[in-house]
Amino acid sequence: MNINSNIKYIIGILLLILLPFLINNEYLLHLLIMGGIYTLLVSGLNLIVGYIGQLSLCHPAFFGIGAYTTGLLFKRLSTPFLLNFLLAGIITAIISIGFGYITLRVRGSAFIIMTVSFLHIMHLLVLNEVDFTMGQKGISGIPNINILGYNFNTKTSYYYLILILCLFTLFIIYRLVNSEIGRAWKAIRDNENLAKSIGINVFKFSNFAFVSGAFIAGLAGSIYAYYINYISPDLFLFSITTTLLVMLIMGGKGTILGPVIGAIIFTLLPEYLRFISEWRMPVFGVILILGILFFPRGLFSIKEILSMKMKKKEVSS
Amino acid sequence: MSLLEVKNLTKTFGGLTAVDDLTFNIEKDEILSLIGPNGAGKTTTFNMITGFLNPDRGKIIFNDIDITSKEPHNIAELGLIRTFQKTNIFPDATVYENIKLAHFKSSKYSILDILIRNKKFNKTEKRIKEKTNEIMEYFNLSEEKDKKAYNLAYGRKRILEIAIGMAASPKLLLLDEPVAGLNPKESKEVMELIYDIRNKGITILLVEHDMSVVTNVSDRIVVINFGEKICDGDCEYVTSDEEVIKAYLGDDIDA
Ligand SMILES: Nc1ncnc2c1ncn2[C@@H]1O[C@H](COP(=O)(O)OP(=O)(O)O)[C@@H](O)[C@H]1O
Ligand SMILES: [Mg+2]
Numbered sequence: 001m002n003i004n005s006n007i008k009y010i011i012g013i014l015l016l017i018l019l020p021f022l023i024n025n026e027y028l029l030h031l032l033i034m035g036g037i038y039t040l041l042v043s044g045l046n047l048i049v050g051y052i053g054q055l056s057l058c059h060p061a062f063f064g065i066g067a068y069t070t071g072l073l074f075k076r077l078s079t080p081f082l083l084n085f086l087l088a089g090i091i092t093a094i095i096s097i098g099f100g101y102i103t104l105r106v107r108g109s110a111f112i113i114m115t116v117s118f119l120h121i122m123h124l125l126v127l128n129e130v131d132f133t134m135g136q137k138g139i140s141g142i143p144n145i146n147i148l149g150y151n152f153n154t155k156t157s158y159y160y161l162i163l164i165l166c167l168f169t170l171f172i173i174y175r176l177v178n179s180e181i182g183r184a185w186k187a188i189r190d191n192e193n194l195a196k197s198i199g200i201n202v203f204k205f206s207n208f209a210f211v212s213g214a215f216i217a218g219l220a221g222s223i224y225a226y227y228i229n230y231i232s233p234d235l236f237l238f239s240i241t242t243t244l245l246v247m248l249i250m251g252g253k254g255t256i257l258g259p260v261i262g263a264i265i266f267t268l269l270p271e272y273l274r275f276i277s278e279w280r281m282p283v284f285g286v287i288l289i290l291g292i293l294f295f296p297r298g299l300f301s302i303k304e305i306l307s308m309k310m311k312k313k314e315v316s317s
Numbered sequence: 318m319s320l321l322e323v324k325n326l327t328k329t330f331g332g333l334t335a336v337d338d339l340t341f342n343i344e345k346d347e348i349l350s351l352i353g354p355n356g357a358g359k360t361t362t363f364n365m366i367t368g369f370l371n372p373d374r375g376k377i378i379f380n381d382i383d384i385t386s387k388e389p390h391n392i393a394e395l396g397l398i399r400t401f402q403k404t405n406i407f408p409d410a411t412v413y414e415n416i417k418l419a420h421f422k423s424s425k426y427s428i429l430d431i432l433i434r435n436k437k438f439n440k441t442e443k444r445i446k447e448k449t450n451e452i453m454e455y456f457n458l459s460e461e462k463d464k465k466a467y468n469l470a471y472g473r474k475r476i477l478e479i480a481i482g483m484a485a486s487p488k489l490l491l492l493d494e495p496v497a498g499l500n501p502k503e504s505k506e507v508m509e510l511i512y513d514i515r516n517k518g519i520t521i522l523l524v525e526h527d528m529s530v531v532t533n534v535s536d537r538i539v540v541i542n543f544g545e546k547i548c549d550g551d552c553e554y555v556t557s558d559e560e561v562i563k564a565y566l567g568d569d570i571d572a
Contacts (some may be wrong), residue, residue, distance in 0.1 A: 186418065193369070193405060198481065304540035
């Protein structure tokens with residue numbers, strides 16, 4: 001990273017810090033908070049889909065497990081936020097270790113089917129274990145976050161909390177990806193057999209990506225439960241998988257900022273299409289198809305495509 | 318003590334015995350060629366030595382360590398590095414990234430090293446960069462540094478494959494038909510490279526179906542046919558062996 005791009009990032013972060021004062025719009029602030037939660041989810045999913053190249057369809061399950069861990073801990077034990085938050089991440093990670101240990105031995109369609117089954121099983125469990133999870137009714141009355149006496153009772157306070165969490169997560173992912181761990185992930189994605197033959201423990205590194213993604217999703221689920229104050233089995237719906245994949249693929253998988261761009265745009269876009277009422281979803285669909293057609297490697301690749309076109313022009317002129 | 322000892326190795330697929338009670342040794346610093354017609358069981362032997370296949374019977378000992386049925390990455394960790402008969406590179410990475418990725422074994426960090434980027438991390442990363450450049454230089458790949466590997470010409474891909482193997486710090490480099498599909502000029506270049514690599518102190522096991530390719534560089538040749546060893550000795554000895562001529566060279570003369 002040179003000084004120039006450092007300055008770009010600093011300006012970007014300053015803008016994000018000033019944003020609540022600039023927009024002064026509660027609804028937009030709410031969408032940005034949701035965009036931040038999606039950023040966490042999609043960035044974690046990106047480690048699995050984008051870096052080790054395994055199409056996991058169960059990511060919402062880890063979000064839901066984090067949210068339910070938080071909700072149930074509050075309901076049954078009234079434990080404080082920081083403990084609930086950490087336990088949400090840790091319990092989600094432990095479950096994902098167990099699940100990954102079984103499934104990450106296979107690739108391709110077998111893995112995809114196992115992940116989608118896992119999501120459905122978790123959905124049914126939460127729905128049917130009414131005594132434990134409250135079933136379809138969900139868990140309501142989860143209070144706002146309280147850290148050492150400071151109460152998060154404004155959208156702005158949640159915005160900053162999410163912003164810090166996102167920046168921190170992205171920083172860690174950036175460092176992981178640009179190290180031997182990231183190189184091992186890319187090697188596995190590109191050529192698994194060759195990766196093995198240069199000494200990479202494919203199973204171990206795949207598991208690490210999977211668990212890291214799940215851990216982040218668990219944390220995001222916990223924050224979500226506190227922010228919305230209510231959780232339900234709908235968190236385990238397959239439609240959330242679809243949303244996450246749209247964000248990931250349209251944003252640009254296998255890049256650090258692609259998931260951020262995808263998460264923000266595809267949180268805002270459907271909301272701002274509401275003015276065309278019943279045409280909303282068809283128009284959204286057309287935008288998606290055009291997007292994939294023109295940016296098959298995601299919106300994050302716009303810069304690359306533009307610079308390539310410029311080069312071509314230079315060559316032809 | 319031999320660097321690698323293969324003892325009574327056997328593998329069957331269904332009813333077919335692909336490798337049959339195969340025994341041979343590789344001494345340190347030699348180029349040993351394993352040759353035999355197509356389907357003789359050379360690749361299967363390779364796959365068993367490198368842990369990609371488990372043998373039905375037999376033992377493989379590397380540097381006094383029993384590696385029979387160990388995982389491929391554990392075997393690579395010990396310094397036994399292979400290439401594949403069908404070209405195997407990281408297609409979506411650039412030439413530079415391909416070789417950098419292959420230095421995996423030389424970077425042993427803890428998560429903490431990676432997150433805070435301490436002195437150890439920066440020093441190792443710098444060394445890997447230098448080594449990557451050195452290897453590109455050695456294999457004459459520097460000019461194509463930023464090309465995506467899938468864009469390389471076939472002959473260059475095969476060279477890149479060997480470069481990847483070298484980046485993984487081999488003690489014993491196993492090459493599965495590295496010149497298959499190359500024209501005579503390219504083939505000669507690769508054989509010279511292999512000879513030079515050995516002179517850097519890396520032992521080589523070379524698999525080839527065409528005997529004439531290997532006679533110039535090999536210290537010793539093991540010939541297999543239908544999974545069985547039929548001859549083992551220096552080039553002169555092997556090329557004059559009657560059974561070899563009958564079972565193997567005969568084919569070539571006819572062809
Ligand atoms: N995975 C496999 N399943 C079934 N048969 C195989 C398999 N791999 C190799 N064979 C058979 O084993 C024999 C030896 O093959 P191989 O080791 O590839 O020979 P070579 O490398 O000497 O050309 C061949 O008859 C081949 O068809
Ligand atoms: Mg073969």
